[in-house]
Amino acid sequence: MGAAILLPLALAAPLTAFGAGLEPLPGLSGANLSFVWALPFAGLLLSIAIVPLVSARFWHAHFGKVAAFWSLALIAPFAVGFGSELTIHHVVHAIVAEYFPFVVILFALYTIAGGICVRGAFVGTPWLNTGILALGTTIASVMGTTGASMLLIRPLLTANDARRSKAHTIVFFILLVGNVGGALSPLGDPPLFIGFLKGVDFFWELRNVSAPTVLLTLALLSIYFVLDTVLYRKEGAPIATAGPKFEIEGSINFVLIAAVTAAVLMSGLWHPGIYLTVLDERIPAESVLRDITLVALALASLVLTRKEIREHNAFHWGPIIEVAKLFAGIFITVVPVLAMLSAGREGALGGLASVLVDAAGEPKNLPLYWTTGVLSAFLDNAPTYLVFFNLAGGSAGELMTAHNATLKAISMGAVYFGALTYVGNAPNFMIKAVAEDRGIAMPSFFGYMLQAGVVMLPLLALIGALFL
Numbered sequence: 001m002g003a004a005i006l007l008p009l010a011l012a013a014p015l016t017a018f019g020a021g022l023e024p025l026p027g028l029s030g031a032n033l034s035f036v037w038a039l040p041f042a043g044l045l046l047s048i049a050i051v052p053l054v055s056a057r058f059w060h061a062h063f064g065k066v067a068a069f070w071s072l073a074l075i076a077p078f079a080v081g082f083g084s085e086l087t088i089h090h091v092v093h094a095i096v097a098e099y100f101p102f103v104v105i106l107f108a109l110y111t112i113a114g115g116i117c118v119r120g121a122f123v124g125t126p127w128l129n130t131g132i133l134a135l136g137t138t139i140a141s142v143m144g145t146t147g148a149s150m151l152l153i154r155p156l157l158t159a160n161d162a163r164r165s166k167a168h169t170i171v172f173f174i175l176l177v178g179n180v181g182g183a184l185s186p187l188g189d190p191p192l193f194i195g196f197l198k199g200v201d202f203f204w205e206l207r208n209v210s211a212p213t214v215l216l217t218l219a220l221l222s223i224y225f226v227l228d229t230v231l232y233r234k235e236g237a238p239i240a241t242a243g244p245k246f247e248i249e250g251s252i253n254f255v256l257i258a259a260v261t262a263a264v265l266m267s268g269l270w271h272p273g274i275y276l277t278v279l280d281e282r283i284p285a286e287s288v289l290r291d292i293t294l295v296a297l298a299l300a301s302l303v304l305t306r307k308e309i310r311e312h313n314a315f316h317w318g319p320i321i322e323v324a325k326l327f328a329g330i331f332i333t334v335v336p337v338l339a340m341l342s343a344g345r346e347g348a349l350g351g352l353a354s355v356l357v358d359a360a361g362e363p364k365n366l367p368l369y370w371t372t373g374v375l376s377a378f379l380d381n382a383p384t385y386l387v388f389f390n391l392a393g394g395s396a397g398e399l400m401t402a403h404n405a406t407l408k409a410i411s412m413g414a415v416y417f418g419a420l421t422y423v424g425n426a427p428n429f430m431i432k433a434v435a436e437d438r439g440i441a442m443p444s445f446f447g448y449m450l451q452a453g454v455v456m457l458p459l460l461a462l463i464g465a466l467f468l
Helices: 003-010 035-054 056-082 084-113 126-159 167-176 180-184 190-197 204-208 210-235 252-269 285-304 307-312 318-333 335-342 365-379 381-391 396-400 404-420 426-437 445-467
Strands: 117-119 247-249 275-278 281-284
Touching: 035 056, 035 318, 035 335, 035 445, 056 084, 056 318, 056 335, 084 126, 084 252, 084 281, 084 285, 084 318, 084 335, 084 426, 117 126, 117 307, 126 167, 126 180, 126 210, 126 252, 126 426, 167 180, 167 210, 167 426, 167 445, 180 204, 180 210, 180 404, 190 252, 190 381, 190 404, 204 210, 204 404, 210 445, 252 285, 275 285, 281 285, 318 335, 318 426, 365 381, 365 404, 365 445, 381 404, 396 404, 404 445
Parallel strands: none
Antiparallel strands: 117 247, 275 281
């Protein structure tokens, strides 16, 4: 995935000149950190990109150990250099306050969506495939990119069982359902939910980002339809096999998905001011209640869904385990990188300030869009959104009014560009894992980045030129 390219880009992050709302990590100044502290993060990303190419068998057997190795490669010297107390504080914060809620909602949506079975004799024609992509993109802002992805990826794979060319369909599924479709509400994509928690109006994205999202969606669907039509005709139309009539089983899980949406929405609207302390990390009561509810809903799905439904879906825990282990390492090793970003000009990553801010200290929205986007593709888009939201002042009221275009640039950059790599957004890796589990040879990390870039970058450039 080109971590050799990643580091110069990430290390050239912006300045705090256009915002006083930044809240640096307690006890950790990014201004005091050198590039060396970014190496474990870069090493983990390089491992994800390269090791499966060198030895796929080793990777699938030991990816958790690889993530643990790079995590310890940061934690051990960090404890020596900054003390065990500060190290424990930041590891606990990364795991308890950020990683745990992240993996809980993924676990809930993966489990619940895995209990919905769509039966029928489908053939993956260009029209059917494009229709599934369009449906998934439409519902992603309602039930989240993860929920929509896990709901529709298995029917899409089943429909294309007889097709020889399949990987391109999964790539476009990641682009559209796993990313672009989540741009219109805080429930759609994690970065936007963070903005909602910071005070951005629930319907702000719908009012302000609909036009570019619709344009990007229609362009991607059109490109996919043409490509899939060419491949479909080249292959020769597969023969439809006899099968059961169309039906949906496990419909109780739709109720559970609605409950997941309600629980997430509750945590953004209800703030009782009560906290649970875990190793000095204060967790709001609404977050605790949300996470407990999500786990309970996932367990309810396991109890209420018939075993044969999950068997038909080839449901098992491998994909969510892979995502959970790798992102645990990402959340830990990205801590110093985000601290450097937060330090702005004072830190090791503050080289592009003049590109992002004009002489009056006002943000330059187009460069901000590209910088937020490129970093989102490599650093995971949720924490990147938070850093740039704070760098832009951290005031939702001001960003929705005087700096509305700035908030639009940050939002579009975080959501759209998250599609460019497998680690840009959580559903990306999960979709890839499910597809590979069904025997589809997905592109390598570099291969996916190349394919996604060829399709997306010209469209992203057009979006930026038209709307910023």
